[in-house]
Amino acid sequence: MYIKTIDPKVVAESIINNFGQQTVVISVAEHSAIDINALIGCLVEHDIPFIGGIFPKVISGTEVYDEGMILTGFSNVVETYLVKDLNTESFNIPKIDLEEDDNYFLFTFADGLTSYLSLYLSELYTSYGNKVSYIGAGTGSLSLLQIPCVFDKSGIHQDAAVGLIAKSKIALGVKHGWKRIAGPYVATKTDKNTIQEINWQPAFEVYKNIIKEHSQKEISCENFPSIAKAYPFGILKDNSEYVVRDPLTLNDKGEIVCIGEVMENTVLDVLNGDNETLIQAAEAAASQVITQLESPKQAYISNCISRILFLEDDYHLELKAISKKLVKNNQPIPVEGALTLGEISSFGDSYLQLFNKTVVIGLFE
Amino acid sequence: MVPINKNIIDILQLYEFSMAIGKSFNYKENCDSLLKLIMSRKDLEACWIYSYSEEHCRVSYSIPTTRTPKLLECDKVILKDIHYQNKHISHPITQDIQLIAPLKLKGGSVAIFNLKDQGLLFLYSSRKQEFSQIELNQLSPIIDKFTLSLQGALIFSKREELLVSLEKQNQELSDYAHIVSHDLKSPIRNIEALTSWIKEDYKSVIDSSGIETFNLIGDNLEKMDNLIDGILRYSTIDKTVDEKHPINLNDLVAKTIETIVLPEHSVVKIICDLPVINGDAFRLQQLFQNLIENALKYNDKPAPLVEIGSREIEDGFEFFVRDNGKGIDKTHYDKIFQVFQSLDEDQKSTGIGLSVVKKIVSYYAGDIWLESKLNEGTTFYFTLKNDA
Numbered sequence: 001m002y003i004k005t006i007d008p009k010v011v012a013e014s015i016i017n018n019f020g021q022q023t024v025v026i027s028v029a030e031h032s033a034i035d036i037n038a039l040i041g042c043l044v045e046h047d048i049p050f051i052g053g054i055f056p057k058v059i060s061g062t063e064v065y066d067e068g069m070i071l072t073g074f075s076n077v078v079e080t081y082l083v084k085d086l087n088t089e090s091f092n093i094p095k096i097d098l099e100e101d102d103n104y105f106l107f108t109f110a111d112g113l114t115s116y117l118s119l120y121l122s123e124l125y126t127s128y129g130n131k132v133s134y135i136g137a138g139t140g141s142l143s144l145l146q147i148p149c150v151f152d153k154s155g156i157h158q159d160a161a162v163g164l165i166a167k168s169k170i171a172l173g174v175k176h177g178w179k180r181i182a183g184p185y186v187a188t189k190t191d192k193n194t195i196q197e198i199n200w201q202p203a204f205e206v207y208k209n210i211i212k213e214h215s216q217k218e219i220s221c222e223n224f225p226s227i228a229k230a231y232p233f234g235i236l237k238d239n240s241e242y243v244v245r246d247p248l249t250l251n252d253k254g255e256i257v258c259i260g261e262v263m264e265n266t267v268l269d270v271l272n273g274d275n276e277t278l279i280q281a282a283e284a285a286a287s288q289v290i291t292q293l294e295s296p297k298q299a300y301i302s303n304c305i306s307r308i309l310f311l312e313d314d315y316h317l318e319l320k321a322i323s324k325k326l327v328k329n330n331q332p333i334p335v336e337g338a339l340t341l342g343e344i345s346s347f348g349d350s351y352l353q354l355f356n357k358t359v360v361i362g363l364f365e
Numbered sequence: 366m367v368p369i370n371k372n373i374i375d376i377l378q379l380y381e382f383s384m385a386i387g388k389s390f391n392y393k394e395n396c397d398s399l400l401k402l403i404m405s406r407k408d409l410e411a412c413w414i415y416s417y418s419e420e421h422c423r424v425s426y427s428i429p430t431t432r433t434p435k436l437l438e439c440d441k442v443i444l445k446d447i448h449y450q451n452k453h454i455s456h457p458i459t460q461d462i463q464l465i466a467p468l469k470l471k472g473g474s475v476a477i478f479n480l481k482d483q484g485l486l487f488l489y490s491s492r493k494q495e496f497s498q499i500e501l502n503q504l505s506p507i508i509d510k511f512t513l514s515l516q517g518a519l520i521f522s523k524r525e526e527l528l529v530s531l532e533k534q535n536q537e538l539s540d541y542a543h544i545v546s547h548d549l550k551s552p553i554r555n556i557e558a559l560t561s562w563i564k565e566d567y568k569s570v571i572d573s574s575g576i577e578t579f580n581l582i583g584d585n586l587e588k589m590d591n592l593i594d595g596i597l598r599y600s601t602i603d604k605t606v607d608e609k610h611p612i613n614l615n616d617l618v619a620k621t622i623e624t625i626v627l628p629e630h631s632v633v634k635i636i637c638d639l640p641v642i643n644g645d646a647f648r649l650q651q652l653f654q655n656l657i658e659n660a661l662k663y664n665d666k667p668a669p670l671v672e673i674g675s676r677e678i679e680d681g682f683e684f685f686v687r688d689n690g691k692g693i694d695k696t697h698y699d700k701i702f703q704v705f706q707s708l709d710e711d712q713k714s715t716g717i718g719l720s721v722v723k724k725i726v727s728y729y730a731g732d733i734w735l736e737s738k739l740n741e742g743t744t745f746y747f748t749l750k751n752d753a
């Protein structure tokens with residue numbers, strides 16, 4: 001449910017009227033004028049269980065909003081949690097007991113620019129494994145300046161994650177639509193999310209030559225974001241989609257800074273796509289999930305902010321393609337979500353990953 | 366763009382895996398580095414290691430860490446059977462495999478790798494009906510390397526544990542020596558004061574035999590005091606902060622000689638130019654002082670003579686301290702360096718001096734030995750490196 005207001009009481013009333021006892025996930029567009037601390041206080045006062053995150057933009061149906069918020073309600077929530085200190089290696093994942101044979105999903109928002117986001121996801125999987133399916137999103141500002149961007153009843157936090165575990169079925173669709181144009185290469189020297197060397201040479205030199213060969217374009221420090229948005233890296237995996245890494249900018253040493261960690265000696269391809277392949281991929285993700293649940297009630301999309309920057313005016317076509325496919329028993333399924341800094345999903349049952357430039361669709365019963 | 370050859374991708378994946386091995390001496394970090402990568406690249410759902418030996422059988426690593434199976438004897442037999450097959454295999458999810466798994470498995474198969482002494486590694490996928498022989502063969506050399514790194518990690522962790530325990534013991538010993546010396550010295554001083562008061566207050570009623578007994582008590586108290594100082598010096602000589610500076614040993618030994626109360630007619634001399642070495646002045650002074658005092662103390666000649674000299678050797682210097690004293694019987698050569706071992710019946714001897722000397726020389730990774738002829742004298746030799 002999309003709502004645009006600066007009055008926390010209006011939000012609280014909407015939740016009480018529309019979601020009853022459900023736990024609510026609140027996705028707030030970063031330019032919303034509402035005071036988040038006042039909102040938290042008001043929701044706590046009304047005893048409403050919630051978690052939330054701040055995103056560059058939010059999605060409702062086929063529309064994208066710079067202001068306002070998406071309210072998504074979930075029943076059968078076993079627990080909500082907050083994990084702080086994700087800028088260090090010493091954070092604690094909560095211990096939650098889960099039944100062996102029930103279906104669970106874990107929904108998480110995590111600071112998309114925090115240092116140990118990959119470790120957080122890895123530790124989540126280590127704690128809960130394939131007992132749960134995972135969906136989530138990296139929160140933060142389009143300015144890429146780190147801000148307090150996840151919240152729960154305790155307040156709004158930076159370098160933190162919030163989440164909930166619910167006893168319910170979920171179907172996941174993960175696609176990106178980027179295709180290989182060059183590779184494989186080895187990221188021979190990296191530091192967390194910075195690629196310093198590719199094939200034992202300065203990373204940017206190698207990257208620049210690949211782009212020039214493909215498009216005749218000369219990429220430089222000045223025009224890096226506008227050209228690099230079309231040339232992400234793809235981490236090679238067996239039998240599944242690439243894990244895409246978004247080359248965001250160059251640092252002062254001329255090294256390539258990505259959203260999401262690239263471990264040293266990772267085997268990479270350089271990818272490229274066009275509007276058609278990206279939109280087709282989003283449609284395929286929707287087609288993939290819709291067959292998996294008998295009576296889905298709602299869908300949440302974690303869609304990378306860079307896709308709208310790449311597709312520009314055609315982005316609404318991607319949302320249209322998704323909405324068109326998310327129809328069950330002749331009933332359209334409400335589609336809402338956020339444009340994110342990193343997408344979180346477990347590819348069904350397997351190991352939990354952080355993606356970039358990807359669309360993750362979660363379908364809920 | 367032509368699709369790249371799958372073989373190239375396989376080879377590069379091997380490279381990626383092999384570079385993830387042995388990044389840490391810590392067992393868990395070592396496992397994390399490789400196994401999380403394999404899980405991510407091969408879309409696996411779980412992996413775990415059973416450390417298996419005759420004595421124990423336990424899950425030593427697991428992703429996820431959802432539960433620890435309580436193994437019955439029959440379950441251990443299953444593991445033992447797999448271990449004794451001594452090969453890498455793909456296995457469907459049977460009841461046996463479920464029994465020994467640390468998580469609920471949802472069909473599929475496991476690849477089981479034999480880690481030799483390090484146990485068994487299980488990789489799990491619910492989507493694979495089996496791991497192909499090619500996959501097993503591809504991972505086989507990686508897992509063999511990984512096995513070696515696990516052995517290294519375990520050896521390292523045992524060494525770390527030993528070092529921690531040793532450090533703790535050393536600290537306790539040092540604390541003990543300080544406490545004991547402080548606690549013992551206090552009553553000694555009290556006894557000394559009390560006996561001197563008795564001697565003073567009752568001097569008119571104590572006869573010469575009594576005075577002699579009081580003197581003996583005084584001598585014994587002095588010995589005990591020296592003994593406590595010696596224990597403290599012995600226990601701390603290798604634990605104080607090492608402040609290294611270039612030390613001119615001619616100056617240091619000359620100053621040391623000046624501080625020693627020389628017996629009548631005795632001569633202590635440096636007979637050749639001593640070198641400048643990089644070392645700790647306090648320890649080096651203790652080293653020479655103990656040897657010189659020792660040479661003088663156990664000298665029965667009317668004109669005791671102690672000579673000090675050195676010569677350059679391959680990686681440092683060899684020093685000697687030579688005396689014309691009683692000499693030492695060969696049977697005592699080892700004993701004299703042991704703490705509290707005194708060859709002399711002198712009541713004041715503590716038997717700590719030479720053990721302090723040996724400890725200092727050992728601290729600097731040098732050697733010490735002696736040559737001696739009874740009634741002619743003894744020469745102590747020791748070596749120090751340029752950079753002591």
